Amino acid sequence: MFRIVRETIEPRALEQIARTTDGGIVTFLGIVRDAADDGKRVSALAYEAFEPMALREFEAIASEAQDRFGEVRMAIVHRVGEVRVGEISVAVLAAAAHRDAAFDACRYAIDQLKRRAPIWKQERYADGTAQWRAGEQG
Amino acid sequence: MFRIVRETIEPRALEQIARTTDGGIVTFLGIVRDAADDGKRVSALAYEAFEPMALREFEAIASEAQDRFGEVRMAIVHRVGEVRVGEISVAVLAAAAHRDAAFDACRYAIDQLKRRAPIWKQERYADGTAQWRAGEQG
Amino acid sequence: MQIRVLLFARLREAIGASERSLELPEGACVEDVWETLARGRPGLGDERRSTRAARNGSLVSFEERLRDGDELALLPPVGGG
Amino acid sequence: MQIRVLLFARLREAIGASERSLELPEGACVEDVWETLARGRPGLGDERRSTRAARNGSLVSFEERLRDGDELALLPPVGGG
Numbered sequence: 395m396f397r398i399v400r401e402t403i404e405p406r407a408l409e410q411i412a413r414t415t416d417g418g419i420v421t422f423l424g425i426v427r428d429a430a431d432d433g434k435r436v437s438a439l440a441y442e443a444f445e446p447m448a449l450r451e452f453e454a455i456a457s458e459a460q461d462r463f464g465e466v467r468m469a470i471v472h473r474v475g476e477v478r479v480g481e482i483s484v485a486v487l488a489a490a491a492h493r494d495a496a497f498d499a500c501r502y503a504i505d506q507l508k509r510r511a512p513i514w515k516q517e518r519y520a521d522g523t524a525q526w527r528a529g530e531q532g
Numbered sequence: 533m534f535r536i537v538r539e540t541i542e543p544r545a546l547e548q549i550a551r552t553t554d555g556g557i558v559t560f561l562g563i564v565r566d567a568a569d570d571g572k573r574v575s576a577l578a579y580e581a582f583e584p585m586a587l588r589e590f591e592a593i594a595s596e597a598q599d600r601f602g603e604v605r606m607a608i609v610h611r612v613g614e615v616r617v618g619e620i621s622v623a624v625l626a627a628a629a630h631r632d633a634a635f636d637a638c639r640y641a642i643d644q645l646k647r648r649a650p651i652w653k654q655e656r657y658a659d660g661t662a663q664w665r666a667g668e669q670g
Numbered sequence: 671m672q673i674r675v676l677l678f679a680r681l682r683e684a685i686g687a688s689e690r691s692l693e694l695p696e697g698a699c700v701e702d703v704w705e706t707l708a709r710g711r712p713g714l715g716d717e718r719r720s721t722r723a724a725r726n727g728s729l730v731s732f733e734e735r736l737r738d739g740d741e742l743a744l745l746p747p748v749g750g751g
Numbered sequence: 752m753q754i755r756v757l758l759f760a761r762l763r764e765a766i767g768a769s770e771r772s773l774e775l776p777e778g779a780c781v782e783d784v785w786e787t788l789a790r791g792r793p794g795l796g797d798e799r800r801s802t803r804a805a806r807n808g809s810l811v812s813f814e815e816r817l818r819d820g821d822e823l824a825l826l827p828p829v830g831g832g
Binding site for chain 3 (some may be wrong): 562570579581582583585586588598610621622627642645646647648650651652653654664665667
């Protein structure tokens with residue numbers, strides 16, 4: 395399940411990709427914090443994506459995780475538009491027979507997503523200003 | 533939030549421990565699989581716990597995770613009684629400002645829980661037989 | 671002295687109770703509790719090596735002396751998760 | 752030839768459109784698109800080094816030659832998650 399959505403992310407919906415042979419599910423939720431790394435008060439983040447390319451990147455990342463960590467089912471859902479403090483901006487779920495593969499695949503996927511997926515984030519501050527923020531590169 | 537419960541675990545309820553400064557939430561869900569490691573068809577697992585000691589162990593594990601990985605909020609909820617295939621037996625949630633601490637703490641907690649918490653698991657098979665199963669020791 | 675013994679999982683099934691109250695002589699240790707329970711249950715011998723004991727909630731060795739009113743939990747190999 | 756240019760985030764804001772259609776001579780490359788857009792926008796100069804280009808959905812260098820009908824996405828440093 396690879397999606398870019400405009401509405402609230404319901405993380406439990408991602409669980410449907412698990413099979414009855416999966417004993418471990420690891421989920422990462424990215425949540426909008428109320429403060430930027432430099433301490434400025436944040437009211438919301440606004441995300442935009444180059445959607446077709448982002449979705450293909452999600453699929454590629456999941457496929458790489460499978461190659462590296464073995465049989466694993468993955469879901470990656472990213473929200474775009476304005477996401478307020480406390481809301482979920484991204485959800486990554488990995489389901490596998492045993493937990494090691496699920497942990498490794500989930501962590502790999504969120505790390506790669508942040509580096510590679512064509513998605514952009516604008517911090518909107520409580521003082522009315524705003525700034526585009528690049529993530530962790532390369 | 534450290535609990536032993538008899539009813540269905542609702543993983544989203546664990547999120548309430550997160551603070552507005554937490555940007556990453558990692559959740560592990562243990563799910564009852566339909567087959568044992570030796571291939572036998574499983575219909576359910578039955579768990580029992582030495583509850584007061586298990587709860588203190590959960591707290592100790594969370595406190596160790598905090599010492600090792602830094603500021604992190606944790607929830608550990610384990611179900612007891614009969615848990616059917618596809619249902620959640622255990623949920624571990626770690627919330628932190630950044631994702632590394634959340635991943636590390638969540639993984640540490642489920643690893644330690646399986647080794648140390650006074651909780652027992654009986655596999656109940658489709659053929660009507662049953663067997664107590666020890667986990668990963670030491 | 672009176673010791674309250676808590677039994678779990680396959681020990682509970684082998685002994686047929688989740689809780690037993692034992693009357694033991696002063697100075698008895700965990701090992702004495704085990705031997706009292708194992709008497710007449712040869713199957714329990716195999717369990718001894720893998721069983722841990724918790725006295726009033728803290729892990730102790732089988733040499734640990736008990737006191738009147740102690741709660742002793744006998745813990746087979748754990749398997750949560 | 753006709754090139755459809757997609758613009759995101761601060762490039763979109765700098766150029767004031769999420770999409771532009773450019774008429775370029777045959778043989779034009781990504782760099783030519785960039786220069787056409789940057790003309791009269793000195794602020795864009797700083798963005799050039801950190802911008803990547805995707806031609807019909809695949810990353811390409813700025814030397815990549817374009818064809819009529821291509822879709823060229825100009826991607827500032829990403830920051831999802």
